[in-house]
Amino acid sequence: MAMMSREAYLASLEDGRRVFAEGEEVKDLRSHPQFVQAIELVAEGYAKHYKPGEDACGPYFAVPHGKDQLKEILQELLDWDMVTVTTSQGLLALLTAAARIRPASAVYADRIEGYFELCKAQDLRCVQAITDAKGDRRLSPSGQDDPDAYVRIVERRPDGIVVRGAKLHISSASVSHELVVMPTKKMKPGEEDYAVACAIPVNAPGVKIVNTSFAPRERHQDFPVSSRHNMPEGFVILDDVFVPNERVFLAGEVEHSATFAHSLGLWERLGATAHLAEYGDTLVGLAQLIAEANGTERVSHIREKIAEMVIYATLVRAGLEAAIANAEASPEGWYFPSELFTNAAKHHGAAEFSTMVRNLHDIGGGSIVTAPSIADLEHAEVGPFIRKYMATKEGISGEYRTRLFHAIRDFTADAYGGWQLVTMLQSGGGLYAQRLVARKHYPMDEAKRLALKLAGLAEV
Ligand SMILES: Cc1cc2nc3c(=O)[nH]c(=O)nc-3n(C[C@H](O)[C@H](O)[C@H](O)COP(=O)(O)OP(=O)(O)OC[C@H]3O[C@@H](n4cnc5c(N)ncnc54)[C@H](O)[C@@H]3O)c2cc1C
Known part of the structure; x- marks a missing residue:
């Protein structure tokens, strides 16, 4: 076994996987506009x-x-492509789940560790397939009109299980190798068939992936961010897929179903917080640069808005640091970040992200969405006029300011910008999920003790 080279990765995509986009089955993934740049990033x-x-x-x-190694990983992942990030997060989540279920189920824990070693030995890329179609949100999996609304086991064989259902919004599925499938939430007694976690190769018979992507199809120079950083999301259909026993990590033990979702939530939210801390600083940088380019950097309300953004970025980073500083060791000696600080920091970063984008839009002005394209800037006749009227003062050329506006639009206001706004809220399970976990791990007794003391009601 050895690491995969760039060429080996490109060749590995030609494994018979069934990928669909824009109404067609994609036969040549590597030349399709929705996947070209994503594949290049992974390669x-x-x-x-x-x-x-x-x-x-x-x-x-x-x-x-x-803790130092945890911090190092989080620093490094900021430079990794999305699939490499989900590989690390997905496998750490599986190992976290293995540590938590080992006392009750050593067989599953051993299989997870074996699977981790397999991915490492073959240098595979994994994605996290957790979010089900879910049908009517008020109803439990077993109460749905369609029993397939949540992924379930439809057949148990001596050598494995057959699963059916769909996992939605799965980042980078089509350009990776492995789907790490987990239940999306806690299952109740009677829902044993829905308590299923396993690993499925992307090219397994019965897997079909329908893709969406914000990748710009043309005029790449007007999309300086999204043309370089884009990944497809997959609507993953599991049409009676056989999974051999060694790849099955949970098959009916409802009491462990939530362990997987919580373990994944922890690592995904930690990674998201690391990205949010960097995005917070990036938003501050964009706001300061465009204010300087517009000549408004000393105007008091602009300074206040940027100060608010500085405090946001700093608090997200503080939460990230606290999540690492309060990490705890498992019996195996692996370090897991603090649930409380991870969830609180991710919630703060996600909930306030749109307000920070609003500040940036307020500061920047209308050219965020109306600045002429780079092709027009280069046009022989109108280009010089655009440069002249987009320039503001010595040192701020029309081209520089136009490019800055394009970066702000692409990052925060266009297809990618809209994707970011929704993704910040929903990825890692939505704000509600983070509030639930934060509350569960908050030292409420200590808070009550302080309140009782203040009220003069404390016993001692
Ligand atoms: C760009 C992107 C990438 C993603 N990548 C992945 C991925 O790689 N892997 C993966 O598994 N998932 C991924 N997700 C999915 C993400 O975790 C979900 O979008 C999120 O958990 C919300 O689920 P949903 O989209 O089905 O919306 P819903 O479940 O319909 O939620 C919408 C809102 O309704 C609320 N709600 C729903 N049901 C209830 C209820 N019973 N009680 C109270 N409130 C409720 C939710 O809290 C939320 O506020 C991704 C999402 C996005 C947008």
Whole structure:
């Protein structure tokens, strides 16, 4: 076994996987406009990390054995493509679940550790397939009109299980190798068939992935951010897929169903918080640059808005630091971030993100959405006029300011910007899920003790 080179990754995509987009089955993934850049990003990741040798493996397979190592991984993941990030998060989530269920089910825990070693040895990329179609949200899985609204086991065989259902919004599924399937929530007694976690190769018979993507199809220079950083989301259909026993991590034990979702939530929200901390600083940088380019950087309400953004970015980063500083060790010696600080920081970052974008839009002005395209800027006749009227003062050329506006639009106001606004709220399970977990891990007794003391009602 060895690490995959860039070429080996590209070749690995030609494995018979069934991928669909814009009403057609995609036969040549590597040349399709929805996937070209995503595949290039993943391939670059393979090229960057490649090391020869039987024992070589990528840093994304590191399991943190201390707080410093956890911090290092979080710093490194900011430079990884999305699939490399989901590989690390998905496998750490599985290992977290393994540690938590080992006392009750050593067989599943052993299988998870075996699967981790397999992915590491073959340098595979994994995605997290957790969100079900869910049908009527008021009803439980077993109460739905369509019993397939949540992924379920439809057949149990001596050598494995057959699963049916769909997992929605799965980031990067079509350009990865493995679907790490987990229940989306706690299942109740009677819902044993829905308590299923397993690993399925993307090309397994019965897997069909329908894709959406914000990747710009043309005029790439007007989309400086999204043309470089885009990944498809997959609507993953599991049409009676056979999963052999060694890849089955849960098959009916409802009492463990929530363990997987919580473990994934923890790692996904930690990764999201690391990204949010960087995005917070990026939004501050964009706001300051455009204010300077417009000549408004000393105007008092602009300074106040930027100060508000500075405090937001700093508090998200503080939450991230606290999540690492309060990490706890498992019996295996692996470090897990603090549930309380991870969820509180992710919630704060996500809930206030749109307000920070509003500040940036307020500061920047209408050219965020109306600045002429780069092609017009380069036009022989109108280009010089655009440069002249988009310039503001010495040192701020028309081209510089136009490009800044395009970056702000692309990052916060266009297809990618809209995707970001929704994704910040929904990824990792939505604000409600983060509030639930934060409340569960908050030291409420200590808070009550302080309140009783204040009220003069404390016993001691
Ligand atoms: C860009 C993007 C990428 C994603 N990537 C992945 C991925 O890689 N893997 C993955 O598994 N998932 C992924 N997700 C899915 C994400 O976790 C879900 O979107 C999120 O959990 C919400 O689920 P939903 O979209 O089905 O919306 P809903 O479940 O319909 O939720 C919408 C709102 O209704 C509320 N709600 C729903 N049901 C109830 C209820 N019973 N009681 C109270 N409130 C309720 C929710 O709290 C939320 O506020 C991704 C989402 C996005 C947008």
